[in-house]
Amino acid sequence: MSDQARNTFTSLLVANRGEIACRVMRTAKAMGLSTVAVHSATDRNARHVRQADLAVDLGGSKAADSYLQIDKLIAAAQNSGAQAIHPGYGFLSENAGFARAVEAAGLVFLGPPASAIDAMGSKSAAKSLMESAGVPLVPGYHGEAQDAATFREAAARIGYPVLLKATAGGGGKGMKVVERDEDLADALASAQREAQSSFGDARMLVEKYVLKPRHVEIQVFADQHGHCLYLNERDCSIQRRHQKVVEEAPAPGLTPELRRAMGEAAVRAAQAIGYVGAGTVEFLLDARGEFFFMEMNTRLQVEHPVTEAITGLDLVAWQIRVAQGEPLPITQEQVPLNGHAIEVRLYAEDPAHDFLPATGTLEVYRESMAGPGRRVDSGVEEGDEVSPFYDPMLGKLIAWGEDREQARLRLLAMLDEFAIGGLRTNLAFLRRIIAHPAFADAELDTGFIPRYQADLLPVAEGLSDTFWSLAANAWRLSTPRRTREDDPHSPWSAISGMRLGLNQDVGLSLGCLDETRHIVLCGVLEGIQLQGDQLVYEQHGVRHHTLAIRRDDTLYLGWNGELHAVHRVDPIAASEASHGAHGGLSAPMNGSIVRVLVEIGQAVETGTPLVVMEAMKMEHSIRANQAGVVSALYCTEGEMVSEGAVLVEISV
Structure with missing residues (x-):
């Protein structure tokens, strides 16, 4: 990190949005820093903007036109007087070019050096580095060639099923499981488009899809003086579409010896690249207790609150102090591990329809009651609009207890108290997970949701x-009572x-x-x-x-x-x-049309992909619900469409 980064600063710009921007600003203000928000045109009145001391309009609506514009972010910091930039997570948080641009502008970047992001920010480069260091890897291909033929050859060598992953990102974006050779080309193209849209980098890797693994990650933290330690671990095995839904710390069932082995391996990985700041080393853990390196996230993680809950530490405060040149305040032997914490991610989405993102107005938004062992990190308030342009996460509910069962029961109570109206969410789905007997027994692996799908996603029954x-x-x-102004006692004024x-x-x-x-x-x-x-x-x-x-x-x-x-x-x-309704396949959400795959007059079979939509940084295919002939098209590539808009008509 540069000498400039060792200087103190008094004003912090958060180059992000939503709950992470609110969370960073909360600690920054508590430490006496002034805060600057940036926002797109869509986010002009968002909660993170309302909470900041100053706000800068980046323009545009899509992330590519606003939050991913490095020049605009640097200018926003300079024009607002901010001396430091916190990237949050997602967007440019693991972009080495952004880190270099921040430091070149004489600003402090609250993240690792660009060289560390280069080494670990690319999944392919990180795997190569770990391989040379003797860390066990899942079999895969992490090379430079990105053509379909190379991936087909690699997949055949590895053996199906395989997992395609974006080298520059995370959060399930640009990630596809491929079961058969004939599906590889389409899955690769779709994953590359998602990766380009989310991270500005379409490069991919492919690896063996390990069955029934646990996803266990180690929180590491390093200062500018060569000190690095691990802050215990988190289990993030409960996932849907490769995106985390439930996280907890510590990971159930880990022995002290295994915790130490994984923690020390993570620290070695961080020290090997001269890491500074908060980072996470992610492993696959099998039933035999063997672990395999997956990737390193060179940023603060969404699930960092559970680590804060069991250690009593404020990781954002640590980020700020480390960026100002202070040493880590404790040694490895002093890292606390108290009790248990569980976090769930609250999304605007429809679990009953393949977790399609949902958009609309939060007509009702009531958070859980505050209290000991209860925490809500959110980026919205009642009346806010949820747009199709960004990730659909509304916030996180975090419960701490003296043991896992107390944390679980406390989280169930919080979920019962939460109320959202105006759009679909996964609130009831989360409650079913936390209440499930298998979760209560800590039977955790990445196949949890598919295995218990009948319980977690029950068939809807009619209302009683x-x-x-x-x-x-x-x-x-x-219903308001409407009374006669001239005679409020008249019986005709009553309802x-x-x-x-x-x-x-x-x-x-x-x-x-x-x-x-x-x-x-x-x-x-x-x-x-x-x-x-x-x-x-x-x-x-x-x-x-x-x-x-x-x-x-x-x-x-x-x-x-x-x-x-x-x-x-x-x-x-x-x-x-109903008698005059327009037939046809409609848009399941607000979004933009990425590809139109059929033409008028084309014969299609049931399940044939017709249109590809993009919403909240994910692609969704609209497929034929019956065999027939395409009789009309009502959309074009690049067009924004609203939920319910008819896109394609099929005649039998």
Whole structure:
């Protein structure tokens, strides 16, 4: 690290967005630093912008036009008076060119030297380095040639299934499992596009896909004085689409000897490249206790809060102090390991539909109660918009306990308290994971979610009569009373349903999910009350309460661990709309069209890819739901489309 980086600084620019930007600024402010946010046009009113002391508009909407523009970020720091830049994670956090540009501009980069990023930021280079150092590697190809023929030859030599991975990134972006030779070319092309879009680098590697591995990583930290230590380990085995969902520390079942062996190997790897700052060395751990180097992330990790929880350390504060030239404050023997911590990642996505990213407005957003052993790191607030341009993570819930079971139960309580309405999320899915008996027994490996898919992603059942009755009552109770201004005591000003000489019946047609129901409420309501945002009712002598929040024409009602959006339905208008509905395959989310794979008049089979969309830095294929002929196309490559927009029509 340069001599300039040894100087103190008083103003910090965070070259990122969302929860990590908020989290970095929280510590920076606590240390007396002023903070500068950067934002795209889309993020002008985002939470991280509101929390910063100053904010600079980068323009554009996509990451490639804003958060990945090195020149704009350097200019933002210079124009705002920031003396240092924290890259967060993702985006340019592992880009050696960015680190060099920051230092060339006379600014302090809160990360490792560019040379370390060069050595470890590329998965291929890192694997070669570890191979020469004698660290066990998973069989694979990490070479420079990037043509399909080279990858096909390597895959045949390694043996299917294989895993394609972007050399410059992480977080599941640019990563594909390939089961058969005939699928390799398409998977490679798609992974390269995702890698280019997310990291500005399309280079790939391929390695053997290890079955039933555990994903265990070591948190390392090094200062500018040659000291390096490991801060225990994290288990990150619960994943979907190669992206972490649940992380915990320490890793269940590790012996002190194995922890020390993995930790010392990670420290040797960091010291071999002159590492400085926070980093993570990731390993695959098999059932026999053998571990294999996967990669090193030369940045702060999403899951760093669980390490903070079991050590009592603030890793962002360490990053700031190390960047200012201070030595590490403790030795390896002094690293604490107290209790257990578990973290879950809260995403705007639809688990029932292959985890498709979700976009929209957070009409309801209620975080868990604060308290001992409870932490929420989020980047959004109620009323914020979730756009299709960035990663769909909303935040993280972290629970600490004196042991794993206490942490697990505390996290379950936090998930029960959390409420989100206005878009789909994985909140209920997370609760099912943490509540699952296999998770409680720490049966962890990367195949956990597929293995227990029937439990974690149950087939949706119709809403019960009790739900509809509660929805109708909550709707009626939450409807504002409209009174006559000239005579508020008139019976005509009431909405009780009273009609002279007739029963006091009120009929409501309501819709929720894909269901509609006509409910008749009879007479005066008994045993049901709306107390603030809680609907209180009795059933079989037991008193219950559930969340019931009215937002204009939508009622958000808590039921079986989820917050359901209930709408008033006009049966006649709905019938007319269904008869005049436009047929065809529609966009499952907001996004941009990357490729149109078919032409009008082309015959297709069920499952044929028709259109490739990009949303939240991931590609999604729209496939034919039946055999037929393409009769119409309503999209073009490069076009932005909204959720529900018809893209392709197929005639039988």
